[in-house]
Amino acid sequence: MSNKNLTGSLRRWTSRVITAEELLPEELPEYTRSFVYLFGACTLGAFVCLIASGITLALFGPGWWHASSVGHFVNSIHFWSVQCFFFFMVLHLWSQFAMAAWRGGRNLTWVVGALLFVCSILAAFTGYLSQQNLDSQWISVQGKDAMNAVGIGAFFNLLNFGQMYSIHIAVMPAVIAALITVHLILVRRKGLVPPLADDEGGKGDADAG
Amino acid sequence: MRAELPSDTRQPRMKPYDLVREALLALGFVLVLVLVLASVFSSPDAPALTIRGYATARPVSFLQTALRELDGTGTIADYGPPYNHGTGSLQSIGPISPQRWAGVRIPVNTAQDFVLGPLTDIAPLQPALQTALSQFQQASTTQRASWEAAYGKALAANAGQSASPAAPAAAGPVGVMLPALLHIAQLGGLQGLMLSSSTHRSITNDTLPLLFLSGPALTAQAQHYRLLSTQWGMMNETGNYPGAVWLWLYTLWYQVPPFSSSHSGDLMIMGVMGLLTLGFILTPWIPGVNRLPRTLRIYRLIWRDWYRQ
Numbered sequence: 001m002s003n004k005n006l007t008g009s010l011r012r013w014t015s016r017v018i019t020a021e022e023l024l025p026e027e028l029p030e031y032t033r034s035f036v037y038l039f040g041a042c043t044l045g046a047f048v049c050l051i052a053s054g055i056t057l058a059l060f061g062p063g064w065w066h067a068s069s070v071g072h073f074v075n076s077i078h079f080w081s082v083q084c085f086f087f088f089m090v091l092h093l094w095s096q097f098a099m100a101a102w103r104g105g106r107n108l109t110w111v112v113g114a115l116l117f118v119c120s121i122l123a124a125f126t127g128y129l130s131q132q133n134l135d136s137q138w139i140s141v142q143g144k145d146a147m148n149a150v151g152i153g154a155f156f157n158l159l160n161f162g163q164m165y166s167i168h169i170a171v172m173p174a175v176i177a178a179l180i181t182v183h184l185i186l187v188r189r190k191g192l193v194p195p196l197a198d199d200e201g202g203k204g205d206a207d208a209g
Numbered sequence: 210m211r212a213e214l215p216s217d218t219r220q221p222r223m224k225p226y227d228l229v230r231e232a233l234l235a236l237g238f239v240l241v242l243v244l245v246l247a248s249v250f251s252s253p254d255a256p257a258l259t260i261r262g263y264a265t266a267r268p269v270s271f272l273q274t275a276l277r278e279l280d281g282t283g284t285i286a287d288y289g290p291p292y293n294h295g296t297g298s299l300q301s302i303g304p305i306s307p308q309r310w311a312g313v314r315i316p317v318n319t320a321q322d323f324v325l326g327p328l329t330d331i332a333p334l335q336p337a338l339q340t341a342l343s344q345f346q347q348a349s350t351t352q353r354a355s356w357e358a359a360y361g362k363a364l365a366a367n368a369g370q371s372a373s374p375a376a377p378a379a380a381g382p383v384g385v386m387l388p389a390l391l392h393i394a395q396l397g398g399l400q401g402l403m404l405s406s407s408t409h410r411s412i413t414n415d416t417l418p419l420l421f422l423s424g425p426a427l428t429a430q431a432q433h434y435r436l437l438s439t440q441w442g443m444m445n446e447t448g449n450y451p452g453a454v455w456l457w458l459y460t461l462w463y464q465v466p467p468f469s470s471s472h473s474g475d476l477m478i479m480g481v482m483g484l485l486t487l488g489f490i491l492t493p494w495i496p497g498v499n500r501l502p503r504t505l506r507i508y509r510l511i512w513r514d515w516y517r518q
Contacts, residue, residue, distance in 0.1 A: 151307030154314030162413030
């Protein structure tokens with residue numbers, strides 16, 4: 001084994017990936033003064049609510065919220081956090097598409113964001129399957145046909161509560177948290193996408209509304 | 210392929226901004242929003258259907274389901290991979306059949322796993338059942354089919370009734386076995402026997418009970434809550450709650466031909482959605498799609514202050 005200092009190597013690599021100034025700037029371009037820039041932050045806020053309510057539900061076990069009014073309220077927070085998470089994420093997605101936010105070498109930022117959306121759907125799906133009520137029963141018996149049709153039904157068995165619950169509370173939150181981290185680093189590293197050049201489209205500023 | 214959309218080259222002025230404050234404010238806003246929604250609207254929780262509940266509420270339907278599992282005419286008995294070598298639910302597009310390629314990975318023998326296995330487990334407690342089981346297992350296939358048909362006829366005559374019919378003499382041992390199965394199901398024992406079966410032993414794996422309930426038992430409940438695939442069920446929720454709205458595109462395909470009418474609709478839809486998902490991820494590189502923002506001109510609304518300058 002060489003005498004290379006791994007700690008130093010990791011520090012130098014980290015500073016190459018992103019500096020503290022890039023990660024937490026105190027100034028932003030004037031064009032960022034638009035409400036659409038809040039959609040991403042609200043998505044992140046909903047994710048924090050999801051994790052907090054999810055940890056509480058996991059601590060008391062999957063049966064708790066069916067029998068306890070407090071548990072049911074925590075489940076309601078989890079349920080509405082999911083709705084808010086997707087609501088703000090879709091608004092964020094639409095606005096980033098409308099801004100062609102992949103310009104200027106930001107393709108990877110888009111790709112990671114799109115993967116986040118896909119993984120979030122998978123996380124929500126396993127969450128629905130973990131409810132242990134009529135809804136989860138029906139989703140599992142209906143969804144199994146699509147999984148079986150593509151040959152993954154035995155490896156991703158929707159009828160196996162233990163497997164779906166494990167994936168939902170352990171695997172998917174970790175994957176989503178990791179992707180959010182990468183997404184945020186890419187956003188901060190590349191900076192916010194500048195406005196499109198207004199030399200096409202055939203309409204003047206006055207039409208913008 | 211055309212180059213990417215050009216960015217404005219004017220140098221923007223930098224303005225003071227507090228990202229951490231923005232994140233905390235967003236968190237506070239969402240937290241309040243979620244607490245209000247949870248307090249006012251609560252959340253759905255339609256109770257799970259149990260085999261005990263099904264057997265108690267609809268004994269004739271339960272017996273008909275059990276009979277289909279015994280005589281091999283149920284959906285799961287001839288389903289195909291990953292449960293067995295049947296072809297009833299085997300999907301393919303021409304020579305492409307991932308379902309067949311994956312093979313039988315969760316073997317399910319409906320007669321054994323749903324009926325004969327649980328009955329064998331409880332037979333030591335009931336000498337008459339032990340005799341009936343022995344008689345059934347030693348009989349020829351033709352004889353078994355004859356008994357099953359006779360019992361099925363009696364059940365059909367009482368379909369929709371709240372009480373199970375008396376077994377006709379022509380039903381032979383089947384007339385003893387299935388009422389015994391109904392009895393143990395009504396006492397709550399059948400689900401536990403399935404979960405502890407020798408081939409699927411796992412108390413957190415509901416595969417067997419759910420496959421048993423996947424026929425008329427759950428379908429009737431799902432229809433009541435508008436959860437069937439033909440009712441846009443995948444994005445519906447029990448009660449008046451928003452469901453998985455983000456699955457709207459996936460659900461849409463199940464409403465239109467050829468997907469809605471094809472025996473391999475699931476495979477076709479998964480293929481289409483796989484391609485669309487790939488396209489979504491690769492948007493920056495797809496000609497035409499990556500220039501749509503210029504056509505839509507929504508960016509001018511987002512950056513309206515910038516363009517006014």
